[in-house]
Structure formats: structure tokens, C-alpha cells
Amino acid sequence: MQILTTAAGLQAYTEQARQAGQRVGLVPTMGALHDGHLQLVQAARSECDEVIASIFVNPTQFNNAEDFRLYPRVPEADAALLIPAGCTALFVPSVAEMYPQPTVLRFDFGALERVMEGAHRPGHFNGVATVVSKLFHMARPHRAYFGQKDWQQVAVIRQLVADLSFDLEILACPTIREADGLAMSSRNRRLDPASRAAAPLLHKVLAAAAEQVRQGVPPAQVRAEAEAALTREPLVTPEYFEVADAQTLQPLEAYVAGRAVVLCLAAHLGGVRLIDNVVVEA
Numbered sequence: 001m002q003i004l005t006t007a008a009g010l011q012a013y014t015e016q017a018r019q020a021g022q023r024v025g026l027v028p029t030m031g032a033l034h035d036g037h038l039q040l041v042q043a044a045r046s047e048c049d050e051v052i053a054s055i056f057v058n059p060t061q062f063n064n065a066e067d068f069r070l071y072p073r074v075p076e077a078d079a080a081l082l083i084p085a086g087c088t089a090l091f092v093p094s095v096a097e098m099y100p101q102p103t104v105l106r107f108d109f110g111a112l113e114r115v116m117e118g119a120h121r122p123g124h125f126n127g128v129a130t131v132v133s134k135l136f137h138m139a140r141p142h143r144a145y146f147g148q149k150d151w152q153q154v155a156v157i158r159q160l161v162a163d164l165s166f167d168l169e170i171l172a173c174p175t176i177r178e179a180d181g182l183a184m185s186s187r188n189r190r191l192d193p194a195s196r197a198a199a200p201l202l203h204k205v206l207a208a209a210a211e212q213v214r215q216g217v218p219p220a221q222v223r224a225e226a227e228a229a230l231t232r233e234p235l236v237t238p239e240y241f242e243v244a245d246a247q248t249l250q251p252l253e254a255y256v257a258g259r260a261v262v263l264c265l266a267a268h269l270g271g272v273r274l275i276d277n278v279v280v281e282a
């Protein structure tokens with residue numbers, strides 16, 4: 001696995017691959033890798049000749065300095081996981097390499113980012129769109145792989161690709177969970193034992209709410225009962241629980257026949273903020 005640290009190095013590497021007629025897959029991450037990330041690498045491996053993973057804890061998408069400071073960073077362990085997963089190159093730039101000067105880019109994703117993560121993490125999607133655009137320009141992949149755990153992020157990135165005419169395909173892979181239902185997340189490493197023990201409640205509440213949606217329980221009641229169930233657990237502080245249209249991400253007051261519903265939540269456990277979602281097909 002080739003280690004690349006500069007934009008020019010990444011550009012040259014993928015340009016050569018393209019010239020040789022190879023298909024390039026890109027898996028952008030912030031590191032502290034787990035099976036959710038490795039699934040993305042494996043999907044890329046099965047569909048592309050070159051699999052480029054990037055690890056960059058992107059400062060511009062953090063709205064909370066402490067969250068950025070405490071974000072897990074384990075570069076050696078990450079590299080050791082990527083090699084057997086079939087990753088051919090790893091891009092690990094410095095902040096100075098990605099941002100040689102302070103960025104002035106401003107994206108506005110309209111209604112897509114006025115809800116949930118966009119509403120609760122001001123500037124977050126601006127930072128995501130900035131760094132993902134830069135990675136797409138540098139790597140010029142044929143395909144880029146993202147996780148459905150960040151459902152809203154995938155929607156924002158699809159909009160970005162359409163608006164800026166990036167010539168690539170976005171692939172969204174399902175959420176990989178621990179045996180007890182907790183969605184794998186790099187931030188899970190920061191959970192203390194008591195919070196880790198309480199954390200499966202997030203998926204349990206989502207699964208119960210999904211069942212209610214299937215039975216036609218009105219969105220307002222689903223929201224209220226889910227928030228109450230989360231609040232009853234003293235170690236969990238819910239930030240939001242939303243019943244939304246899976247495509248537009250707008251909160252629903254009633255279900256629309258033929259349109260999938262996404263249930264999304266964010267919650268704090270012992271100082272760690274986690275998100276999760278489930279999709280209920282119409």
C-alpha cells in the first residue's frame with residue numbers, strides 16, 4: 001500500500017492509474033477505522049482496480065473544538081487494517097496540505113442542511129463539502145464510497161456532485177453494527193463503560209420507532225415516544241429525534257404513499273455525541 005501525503009502525489013498517482021485504464025475508487029474517512037469503514041474499502045475493492053482511502057480529521061467540519069481535539073487518531077493501527085482489506089494507496093495529508101490558506105468557500109445546501117446535523121452543527125456540511133470537493137479534485141475517482149450511517153451527509157454529497165458536475169458515482173453502503181445493535185463509529189472508542197452499556201438503546205429506540213412507522217403511527221407520536229424513551233435513560237441526553245422523508249430529509253407531519261421514511265437521532269452519552277438512523281421503505 002502506497003502512502004501519499006501531498007495533493008500533487010495523490011493527483012499523480014491516480015492520473016497514472018486512469019491513464020492505464022484502471023478504475024479508481026475513493027474511500028474518504030477520518031480514521032480510527034472499524035468494520036464500517038472496512039466494508040467501504042471492500043466494496044471499492046470488488047468494483048475498482050485502485051482503492052484509495054483517505055484519513056484526514058477535517059478541522060473545518062467540526063463545530064466543537066473539544067470534539068476535534070478528542071477525535072481518536074490511531075494512524076498505525078489504521079494502516080494495518082487497510083492493507084489486508086485491499087487498499088492500494090492511503091492519502092494522509094496534513095492540515096497545511098489540505099488548507100494551504102484559510103478557505104473562504106461557502107456552500108448552501110438549502111433545506112437539506114437546515115435540519116438535523118446541519119441545524120445542530122453549524123458549518124458542519126460546509127466543511128464536509130469543502131474537504132470532499134478537494135478530495136474529488138485531487139483523486140478524480142470513478143467511484144466514491146460513503147456510509148449510510150451518515151444518511152444526511154450522503155444526501156448533501158449527492159447534491160454537491162450534481163451541482164458541481166463531478167464525473168463520478170457515489171455509492172452508499174449500509175450501516176454496520178455491533179452485535180448489540182450499536183452503530184459502529186470512531187467516537188464509540190471514547191465511551192466510558194457505563195455509557196457503552198447504555199448506548200444500544202439508540203438503535204433499540206430507532207427499531208421500535210421503525211415498527212411504529214410500519215404500523216402507521218403518526219410521526220408526531222413516533223417522535224414524542226422515541227424522545228421519551230431516550231430521556232428515561234439517565235446516561236443518554238437526546239439532541240434530536242426526527243421522522244423525515246428519506247430523500248428530502250424534511251420532517252414529516254404525515255406519511256406519503258411510496259416515499260421512504262428515515263428516522264434519525266443524535267444523542268450525548270458521557271460527553272460523546274453519537275448519531276444513528278434507520279430507513280423504513282414505503
Ligand SMILES: Nc1ncnc2c1ncn2[C@@H]1O[C@H](COP(=O)(O)OP(=O)(O)OP(=O)(O)O)[C@@H](O)[C@H]1O
Pocket residue numbers: 028029030031035036037039040145146147148149150173174175176177183184185186187188
Ligand atoms: N457503522 C458504519 N457503517 C457503515 N459506514 C460507516 C459506519 N461508520 C462510519 N461509516 C462511514 O465511513 C465514512 C467515514 O466516516 P468517519 O471516519 O467519520 O467514521 P465514523 O465512524 O462515522 O466516525 P464518527 O461518527 O465518530 O465521526 C463515512 O462515509 C461514514 O458514513
Ligand SMILES: CC(C)(CO)[C@@H](O)C(=O)[O-]
Pocket residue numbers: 028029030056058061128131132150153
Ligand atoms: C466524508 C468525511 C471523510 C469528510 O471529512 C467525513 O465527514 C466522514 O468521515 O464521514
Ligand code: BAL
Pocket residue numbers: 030061062150
Ligand atoms: N461521520 C461524520 C463526521 C463527523 O462527525 O464530523
